[in-house]
Amino acid sequence: MSSRATADPALRCLLQLLGDVRPVSSLTLSDWDKTIRLARQARLLGVLASRLRARPDSLANVPAPVCGHLLSATAYSGHRVQMLRMELAALDAALPAEIPVVVLKGAAYVVQNLEMARGRLPNDVDLMVGRDQLQSAESALLAAGWAAELVDDYADRYYREWSHELPPMRFPGHPMEVDLHHTITPVTGRLRPDTVLLFADLQPVTAQRFLVLHPLDQILHAAVHLFQDSELLDNLRDLVDIDGLIRTHLHTAGDWQALLERAARHGLERPLWYALHYCREWLATAVPAALPLAAPPAVARRLMDWLFPRSSLPRIPDRRPGVSRRIAAQLGVARYQWLRMPPGLLLRHFAHKGRQALRWRPAGRHQPE
Amino acid sequence: MIAAPPRIRDLPPALLLQRFSTASVELDYGAAVVRVGSDLKTFVDHLQHVYGAFSLAEAPFADFHTEVRGGKGLRAYLRPQSRFLIDGIQPFDPFPGNQALPHFEWGVNWCFAQRFNQYVLLHAGSLALADRAVILAAPPGAGKSTLTAAMMLRGFRLLSDEFGVLCPRTGQLWPMLKPLALKNRSIDVIRDYADQAVLGPVYKGTRKGDVAHLAPGEESFDCRHRPARPRLVIFPGFRTGAMLSTRRLPGEEAFARLAFNSFNYGLLGQVSFDAVADVIESCPAFALEYSKLDEAIDAIRELLAESADNASET
Numbered sequence: 001m002s003s004r005a006t007a008d009p010a011l012r013c014l015l016q017l018l019g020d021v022r023p024v025s026s027l028t029l030s031d032w033d034k035t036i037r038l039a040r041q042a043r044l045l046g047v048l049a050s051r052l053r054a055r056p057d058s059l060a061n062v063p064a065p066v067c068g069h070l071l072s073a074t075a076y077s078g079h080r081v082q083m084l085r086m087e088l089a090a091l092d093a094a095l096p097a098e099i100p101v102v103v104l105k106g107a108a109y110v111v112q113n114l115e116m117a118r119g120r121l122p123n124d125v126d127l128m129v130g131r132d133q134l135q136s137a138e139s140a141l142l143a144a145g146w147a148a149e150l151v152d153d154y155a156d157r158y159y160r161e162w163s164h165e166l167p168p169m170r171f172p173g174h175p176m177e178v179d180l181h182h183t184i185t186p187v188t189g190r191l192r193p194d195t196v197l198l199f200a201d202l203q204p205v206t207a208q209r210f211l212v213l214h215p216l217d218q219i220l221h222a223a224v225h226l227f228q229d230s231e232l233l234d235n236l237r238d239l240v241d242i243d244g245l246i247r248t249h250l251h252t253a254g255d256w257q258a259l260l261e262r263a264a265r266h267g268l269e270r271p272l273w274y275a276l277h278y279c280r281e282w283l284a285t286a287v288p289a290a291l292p293l294a295a296p297p298a299v300a301r302r303l304m305d306w307l308f309p310r311s312s313l314p315r316i317p318d319r320r321p322g323v324s325r326r327i328a329a330q331l332g333v334a335r336y337q338w339l340r341m342p343p344g345l346l347l348r349h350f351a352h353k354g355r356q357a358l359r360w361r362p363a364g365r366h367q368p369e
Numbered sequence: 370m371i372a373a374p375p376r377i378r379d380l381p382p383a384l385l386l387q388r389f390s391t392a393s394v395e396l397d398y399g400a401a402v403v404r405v406g407s408d409l410k411t412f413v414d415h416l417q418h419v420y421g422a423f424s425l426a427e428a429p430f431a432d433f434h435t436e437v438r439g440g441k442g443l444r445a446y447l448r449p450q451s452r453f454l455i456d457g458i459q460p461f462d463p464f465p466g467n468q469a470l471p472h473f474e475w476g477v478n479w480c481f482a483q484r485f486n487q488y489v490l491l492h493a494g495s496l497a498l499a500d501r502a503v504i505l506a507a508p509p510g511a512g513k514s515t516l517t518a519a520m521m522l523r524g525f526r527l528l529s530d531e532f533g534v535l536c537p538r539t540g541q542l543w544p545m546l547k548p549l550a551l552k553n554r555s556i557d558v559i560r561d562y563a564d565q566a567v568l569g570p571v572y573k574g575t576r577k578g579d580v581a582h583l584a585p586g587e588e589s590f591d592c593r594h595r596p597a598r599p600r601l602v603i604f605p606g607f608r609t610g611a612m613l614s615t616r617r618l619p620g621e622e623a624f625a626r627l628a629f630n631s632f633n634y635g636l637l638g639q640v641s642f643d644a645v646a647d648v649i650e651s652c653p654a655f656a657l658e659y660s661k662l663d664e665a666i667d668a669i670r671e672l673l674a675e676s677a678d679n680a681s682e683t
Contacts, residue, residue, distance in 0.1 A: 028429070029429040029430040030429035030430065032430055033429060033430045033431060037434065037456065040456075041456070063430070065402070065430050065432065066430070067487075068432075068485070068487040069432070069484075069487070071486070071487035072484060072485060072486040072487040075486040075487070075636065075637055075640070076486055076636065078638075079635075079636045079637075079638070082638070317456050317457030317458070318434065318436070318456075318457055319457070
């Protein structure tokens with residue numbers, strides 16, 4: 001952690017606790033003041049809380065006012081997880097039993113009851129079905145009362161043709177949005193994992209209707225989502241997920257070998273390299289030193305080393321972000337667009353967005369950027 | 370022995386404004402500490418008045434980090450505005466500049482109700498005699514704040530006029546001691562009720578009508594870290610000309626009226642069910658109809674004494 005971007009003591013403190021909560025006793029109340037704020041900013045306060053609560057010896061060293069925030073975050077996360085379970089139960093009833101349905105990311109961690117996901121704040125429900133089942137799954141949800149969030153014709157087409165998911169749906173009055181996917185990365189993106197392999201190794205979960213990805217695919221999905229299909233903004237928690245999955249699933253040299261082989265079959269070595277690099281640097285993940293995984297070119301690494309800390313790490317929000325953080329945020333968006341669409345399509349997309357911007361209309365939600 | 374820190378009303382106004390604008394100030398409400406920075410003179414002036422009994426806490430840890438700032442650009446000069454920020458985010462539209470204090474008060478209530486789920490947050494006034502607490506729960510408009518204000522002015526220790534901050538682990542009620550927000554007619558009622566009432570400016574035509582704040586007394590502030598045990602639940606209802614009447618409520622009715630009038634009952638699930646059930650089990654609950662404040666307060670005093678006697682027998 002030598003980079004300037006991680007030099008802030010409160011941030012170092014947060015990263016250290018996310019790697020290992022035991023050094024908690026060395027924190028003063030004024031350290032906590034900033035650390036709690038950063039953790040909340042990163043939507044990781046509940047995760048931190050549940051890890052501390054799992055270690056009564058560490059929790060005993062946390063001052064009372066701080067414990068209050070940990071309890072509150074635990075309660076809030078418990079509530080969101082309950083909402084998620086209720087949404088899954090409703091989806092289970094609505095989707096025909098003959099369609100195999102996969103849950104991804106947060107919902108998958110909850111369904112598998114993974115220790116690492118305790119205290120997480122689920123945002124929405126991500127489902128995946130085979131492309132040939134997409135239409136019947138969508139019809140079933142629409143018939144049962146879910147409705148697509150308002151999107152215009154262009155956005156609808158964008159989702160259906162160039163994305164890997166349908167426009168987000170919601171059952172009126174339900175707190176959680178449902179994203180129905182047919183694969184894990186945009187179909188127009190630079191990296192295209194092997195969908196056949198993905199679907200061939202789906203795993204059942206005991207006493208659950210929903211399937212999950214193979215554990216190694218869960219890691220690769222989290223990595224490709226973070227480094228390929230996101231704007232890199234405020235997503236430290238995605239890295240924390242990857243760290244958690246690694247600690248949960250990889251124990252032996254053989255496990256690591258299998259991960260690398262799987263990454264090669266999917267063609268996802270690059271995002272995996274970045275994920276492992278930052279997990280080791282920031283969260284002290286035990287990544288073996290000499291993994292035979294090709295590093296990205298030096299220029300790309302330097303760019304990412306500049307960009308990623310500035311856009312993904314939380315900050316104390318009292319002041320406007322500095323110039324370099326604002327530039328990093330813009331670059332993150334540009335990079336995301338570039339990786340998501342081939343140049344021709346990207347030009348077309350920007351031309352459409354430009355025309356749209358010239359016309360006056362009320363601000364719409366859920367416009368793809 | 371360390372001298373007690375000076376109360377806010379005793380500080381030179383210029384010094385106070387300087388503290389708010391160059392650093393920030395921590396306000397200790399008991400259950401929560403709020404850090405606030407501001408460069409708005411009107412805000413600091415009004416705050417000095419209704420937070421007079423408070424002292425400036427030197428707290429290394431704050432629960433909420435807020436700011437009260439003026440409008441941006443032209444709005445700093447032309448029909449000035451005030452903005453409330455928490456963690457750099459502005460959750461509400463700006464208010465007129467001279468309404469910065471009510472804006473801040475609502476802002477803090479909102480933050481507290483959103484984020485303080487380590488407590489069951491009943492929507493109720495709460496006061497105590499010694500450490501025996503009364504919970505006053507009623508829907509808005511039933512005169513809850515007026516009665517709460519009057520009780521404080523007649524010697525009850527104010528815990529909060531808006532929240533029953535119930536700790537589900539200990540069963541105790543915590544102070545969340547803020548200036549009491551009085552609305553419309555109750556402003557004059559309380560002004561006329563007691564000579565010692567310290568009221569801030571009247572803010573005309575806010576979205577809740579006219580609003581003025583009653584300053585909490587010194588005793589309430591000095592006891593802000595002392596929780597109290599719930600002993601009595603009152604559902605007050607003001608009706609012009611009504612004779613005083615109290616009616617004991619069956620547990621299930623009292624439970625429903627208390628629980629479903631809470632900010633985070635649903636969010637906390639079983640935790641809040643158990644906590645509210647414990648309150649109803651240990652406290653008698655009454656519907657109280659009144660038209661004269663003094664009669665209502667005497668009745669509450671008596672019910673509280675009876676409840677305390679019964680509690681000490683068991």
